[in-house]
Amino acid sequence: xxxxxxxxxxxxxxxxxxxxxxxxxxxxxxxxxxxxxxxxxxxxxxxxxxxxxxxxxxxxxxxxxxxxxxxxxxxxxxxxxxxxxxxxxxxxxxxxxxxxxxxxxxxxxxxxxxxxxxxxxxxxxxxxxxxxxxxxxxxxxxxxxxxxxxxxxxxxxxxxxxxxxxxxxxxxxxxxxxxxxxxxxxxxxxxxxxxxxxxxxxxxxxxxxxxxxxxxxxxxxxxxxxxxxxxxxxxxxxxxxxxxxxxxxxxxxxxxxxxxxxxxxxxxxxxxxxxxxxxxxxxxxxxxxxxxxxxxxxxxxxxxxxxxxxxxxxxxxxxxxxxxxxxxxxxx
Amino acid sequence: xxxxxxxxxxxxxxxxxxxxxxxxxxxxxxxxxxxxxxxxxxxxxxxxxxxxxxxxxxxxxxxxxxxxxxxxxxxxxxxxxxxxxxxxxxxxxxxxxxxxxxxxxxxxxxxxxxxxxxxxxxxxxxxxxxxxxxxxxxxxxxxxxxxxxxxxxxxxxxxxxxxxxxxxxxxxxxxxxxxxxxxxxxxxxxxxxxxxxxxxxxxxxxxxxxxxxxxxxxxxxxxxxxxxxxxxxxxxxxxxxxxxxxxxxxxxxxxxxxxxxxxxxxxxxxxxxxxxxxxxxxxxxxxxxxxxxxxxxxxxxxxxxxxxxxxxxxxxxxxxxxxxxxxxxxxx
DNA sequence: TCTAATTTGTGCGTATGTATG
DNA sequence: GCATACATACGCACAAATTAG
Numbered sequence: 001x002x003x004x005x006x007x008x009x010x011x012x013x014x015x016x017x018x019x020x021x022x023x024x025x026x027x028x029x030x031x032x033x034x035x036x037x038x039x040x041x042x043x044x045x046x047x048x049x050x051x052x053x054x055x056x057x058x059x060x061x062x063x064x065x066x067x068x069x070x071x072x073x074x075x076x077x078x079x080x081x082x083x084x085x086x087x088x089x090x091x092x093x094x095x096x097x098x099x100x101x102x103x104x105x106x107x108x109x110x111x112x113x114x115x116x117x118x119x120x121x122x123x124x125x126x127x128x129x130x131x132x133x134x135x136x137x138x139x140x141x142x143x144x145x146x147x148x149x150x151x152x153x154x155x156x157x158x159x160x161x162x163x164x165x166x167x168x169x170x171x172x173x174x175x176x177x178x179x180x181x182x183x184x185x186x187x188x189x190x191x192x193x194x195x196x197x198x199x200x201x202x203x204x205x206x207x208x209x210x211x212x213x214x215x216x217x218x219x220x221x222x223x224x225x226x227x228x229x230x231x232x233x234x235x236x237x238x239x240x241x242x243x244x245x246x247x248x249x250x251x252x253x254x255x256x257x258x259x260x261x262x263x264x265x266x267x268x269x270x271x272x273x274x275x276x277x278x279x280x281x282x283x284x285x286x287x288x289x290x291x292x293x294x295x296x297x298x299x300x301x302x303x304x305x306x307x308x309x310x311x312x313x314x315x316x317x318x319x320x321x322x323x324x325x326x327x328x329x330x331x332x
Numbered sequence: 333x334x335x336x337x338x339x340x341x342x343x344x345x346x347x348x349x350x351x352x353x354x355x356x357x358x359x360x361x362x363x364x365x366x367x368x369x370x371x372x373x374x375x376x377x378x379x380x381x382x383x384x385x386x387x388x389x390x391x392x393x394x395x396x397x398x399x400x401x402x403x404x405x406x407x408x409x410x411x412x413x414x415x416x417x418x419x420x421x422x423x424x425x426x427x428x429x430x431x432x433x434x435x436x437x438x439x440x441x442x443x444x445x446x447x448x449x450x451x452x453x454x455x456x457x458x459x460x461x462x463x464x465x466x467x468x469x470x471x472x473x474x475x476x477x478x479x480x481x482x483x484x485x486x487x488x489x490x491x492x493x494x495x496x497x498x499x500x501x502x503x504x505x506x507x508x509x510x511x512x513x514x515x516x517x518x519x520x521x522x523x524x525x526x527x528x529x530x531x532x533x534x535x536x537x538x539x540x541x542x543x544x545x546x547x548x549x550x551x552x553x554x555x556x557x558x559x560x561x562x563x564x565x566x567x568x569x570x571x572x573x574x575x576x577x578x579x580x581x582x583x584x585x586x587x588x589x590x591x592x593x594x595x596x597x598x599x600x601x602x603x604x605x606x607x608x609x610x611x612x613x614x615x616x617x618x619x620x621x622x623x624x625x626x627x628x629x630x631x632x633x634x635x636x637x638x639x640x641x642x643x644x645x646x647x648x649x650x651x652x653x654x655x656x657x658x659x660x661x662x663x664x
Numbered sequence: 665t666c667t668a669a670t671t672t673g674t675g676c677g678t679a680t681g682t683a684t685g
Numbered sequence: 686g687c688a689t690a691c692a693t694a695c696g697c698a699c700a701a702a703t704t705a706g
Contacts, residue, residue, distance in 0.1 A: 013692080013693060013694085014693080014694075015693075015694085033465075034343065036343060039670080039672085040671075041670085041671075041672095049694080049695085050694055050695040050696065050697085051695085051696080051697095052693095052694070052695065053693080053694055055672090055673085056671095056693085056694090065466070067670065068343065068670095069673090069702070070343055070344065070345055070671095070672080070702085070703080071671075071672045071673065071702045071703075072345070072670080072671055072672060072701075072702030072703035072704080073343060073345055073670095073671070073672080073702080073703060073704085074343065074670095074671065074672080075343075075671095075672085076343030078466060079462065079465070079466050081458075081462050092337065094434050094436075095427070095431070095435050095436065095450075096432055097429045097432060099427075100427050100428055100429065103427055117451065118427075118450065118451075118452070118486045119449060119450075120448075120450065122439070124444060126444075127444075127447065130447070131447075137673090206699075209677060241668070255617070255618075256617070259617040259618065261622070262621055285588070285591045286588070286591065286619075286622055287618075289591070289594060289622040289623060290618055290621040290622050291621055343706090345703065346703085346704080347703080347704090381704085381705090382703095382705050382706070383704080383705095383706095384665090384703090384704070384705060384706095385703080385705085388703085388704095499687055622702080
């Protein structure tokens with residue numbers, strides 16, 4: 001038991017003394033990677049402590065990534081880096097351009113002693129489950145973007161529920177958790193309403209929507225708009241079905257679909273914003289510059305990242321709607 | 333007993349080490365369908381284990397359909413293509429738009445049961461070291477983008493060296509590893525040479541270069557070009573120093589810098605491709621569409637991802653230069 | 665295959681001191 | 686002075702995992 005000591009010295013909490021003594025052993029090299037720590041019961045007996053006190057110390061070290069535990073075996077040294085004070089688990093759906101803004105803004109809001117690990121579930125519930133289950137007990141906070149996956153609730157319930165934050169989409173079943181999310185239904189409906197006058201010069205409005213990847217709220221917002229307009233609406237579940245025709249307008253969510261559409265329009269010699277209309281979801285720097293500007297319905301992803309970081313730092317448990325803006329440009 | 337090993341590594345449960353070592357033998361082809369596994373007693377004696385420990389490992393593999401047992405005969409490999417969960421460690425420098433193409437192409441080349449975990453070192457050698465050290469033994473393959481970090485060799489050496497692949501930049505010290513990389517020096521030089529005629533209408537060519545993030549090869553290629561042209565060349569290490577002037581051309585690597593420049597040009601009312609010239613590094617879908625098209629010097633990131641995936645699947649140990657193309661558009 | 669020892673993981677209840685309003 | 690919240694510490698019980706014999 002040479003790596004741990006507790007001498008009921010003034011003020012210092014006992015569990016912190018344990019943490020500190022292990023940190024020191026790591027720094028002076030007497031504890032090495034892979035070494036086994038004394039068991040919880042051994043420490044308890046040696047220093048006449050409660051089991052919980054020792055557990056608290058070991059848990060802190062575990063969440064900082066310094067030690068790891070194997071149920072039924074013991075605690076082992078995993079990393080010698082004592083500089084990390086907090087670890088945050090971030091689970092996104094997929095990697096794409098605007099997630100860059102979100103991630104970078106989130107990361108920048110923390111100091112360098114906070115480690116942020118990012119994972120992607122790619123809309124695969126098995127991957128989602130595996131990544132979450134493997135992360136249990138290893139992080140201080142869990143930021144999860146469930147996207148439109150179903151039955152995530154039971155999986156997320158395994159995490160400490162006061163350390164979970166939900167991002168972007170916010171299904172009914174997860175409403176107990178704090179969150180920064182988009183109100184897709186209203187954002188879509190309101191934006192389309194605002195665009196109504198401009199839309200009137202087109203004879204049809206087409207939505208290109210992927211059931212797998214995109215939020216149902218958008219679809220609901222789009223369908224709701226049907227009751228408020230005379231323009232015939234159409235929904236396509238793949239770009240394959242879409243043919244670009246003069247006089248039609250298109251609401252596109254995925255950027256790959258957007259580029260397909262823009263190319264088709266170019267090939268057909270159709271003037272964007274005149275003969276065909278384009279509305280795109282999710283603004284990025286370049287959409288202002290493409291074809292004289294693409295009209296976008298968008299949330300501010302940097303803002304989302306900042307808000308989330310602020311909530312975690314201030315231990316706030318709100319449910320925040322991330323602001324949405326309509327950027328009207330020449331494409332519609 | 334070459335397919336199984338137990339070396340109480342980092343506290344991992346022994347039965348899990350057995351499972352893992354058999355999985356690895358299946359992956360690298362040294363164990364094939366129909367092969368007999370060593371008997372439970374042989375394994376027990378060889379590694380001084382309890383019979384139950386070995387049994388537990390074999391049972392798990394049996395449950396997963398990977399091996400089967402015949403009473404009185406022994407355990408045999410049943411199939412290779414079941415859900416052997418492969419884990420791949422990917423370490424990028426930072427998250428940005430064209431890494432999306434690379435990552436997605438890489439991922440798409442594998443079946444859904446392959447888990448790819450992605451990490452970012454943000455050009456910080458300490459982070460680089462920590463992430464690698466902590467991943468040792470947890471993954472089947474390691475894909476690393478050292479970017480322009482120095483002295484990565486000693487850190488990478490800790491990984492199993494037949495499982496390491498280097499991406500994008502390929503410094504001298506890492507030339508022992510298989511790799512898919514860009515030849516920045518020649519790509520830059522050759523592209524500029526091809527653009528020479530077009531460049532002649534500009535009075536100066538400016539490079540905007542970040543020492544921290546961008547490959548030295550680009551700088552060398554740019555400097556090499558100096559000997560072949562009469563156009564005065566300038567290097568800026570930050571966009572702060574750059575003023576957009578009529579008659580000048582700019583080679584921009586970072587997309588954020590590109591957008592800054594384009595906006596500055598717009599604000600000054602300078603016609604892109606006429607009064608000022610722009611060359612950008614790394615093509616993305618949208619660069620074809622911005623301002624009538626941005627000229628790019630680019631590698632094919634999707635191709636890079638596919639090549640890498642293919643190398644891993646076929647156990648190839650090549651060093652492949654990823655093709656570079658010059659896409660001449662209206663911005664120069 | 666069964667039993668046993670050890671260890672981690674989790675949940676619940678309780679008590680105390682400190683800071684806050 | 687009082688109520689409240691929070692961190693710290695203790696005790697107990699039981700579940701599940703790991704390993705040995």
